[in-house]
Amino acid sequence: AQSVTQPDIHITVSEGASLELRCNYSYGATPYLFWYVQSPGQGLQLLLKYFSGDTLVQGIKGFEAEFKRSQSSFNLRKPSVHWSDAAEYFCAVHGSSNTGKLIFGQGTTLQVKP
Amino acid sequence: DTAVSQTPKYLVTQMGNDKSIKCEQNLGHDTMYWYKQDSKKFLKIMFSYNNKELIINETVPNRFSPKSPDKAHLNLHINSLELGDSAVYFCASSQWHEQYFGPGTRLTVT
Numbered sequence: 001a002q003s004v005t006q007p008d009i010h011i012t013v014s015e016g017a018s019l020e021l022r023c024n025y026s027y028g029a030t031p032y033l034f035w036y037v038q039s040p041g042q043g044l045q046l047l048l049k050y051f052s053g054d055t056l057v058q059g060i061k062g063f064e065a066e067f068k069r070s071q072s073s074f075n076l077r078k079p080s081v082h083w084s085d086a087a088e089y090f091c092a093v094h095g096s097s098n099t100g101k102l103i104f105g106q107g108t109t110l111q112v113k114p
Numbered sequence: 115d116t117a118v119s120q121t122p123k124y125l126v127t128q129m130g131n132d133k134s135i136k137c138e139q140n141l142g143h144d145t146m147y148w149y150k151q152d153s154k155k156f157l158k159i160m161f162s163y164n165n166k167e168l169i170i171n172e173t174v175p176n177r178f179s180p181k182s183p184d185k186a187h188l189n190l191h192i193n194s195l196e197l198g199d200s201a202v203y204f205c206a207s208s209q210w211h212e213q214y215f216g217p218g219t220r221l222t223v224t
Contacts, residue, residue: 038155043217044204049211049212051211090157094211100147101159101170102157104157106154106156107156107157
């Protein structure tokens, strides 16, 4: 069965510091992978996605993620965090079936210290 | 020109009542979804419709009934509300693999 694990429930970083949020997935074939961000009281916004090709993908707001098949990982990174990045981050996987069902990880809460 | 909109944003009601949440998308997408986000922020698919046809129905109590009058709308009706139904409900739409989410409806059952 498909699954997504985000090992870090809560992360605190200082403003200006680098950030890496971990995501591991379980899926038999090459998955479609996504990172979404949810600001307090808001809906989910797509940060970036991986379908195929270059394993390093760039997203909005200065985020990037790297797909590593050997590690079944799709970690999200940002070189310098801004206070406005404080939010909930969700990694998700989408199977190759036509149903389009997204399976989400548990989410990582990012807190940014001034 | 909101892409995916939901109404209402907040819904407070008593146990046993029946309520509906509406969702509309103006992206021209064929597929729409309902997700439930629980108090631990875990997101889980409930239903998916493709061109007004139900294609995903996860293990959801039959008190929940989605209805899609046309491919731009997917409403969620909930009968006999229970305390455990309190959650944030998100609507989403997609054409291929990218899903666009609405702002959510926070349902509180008292």
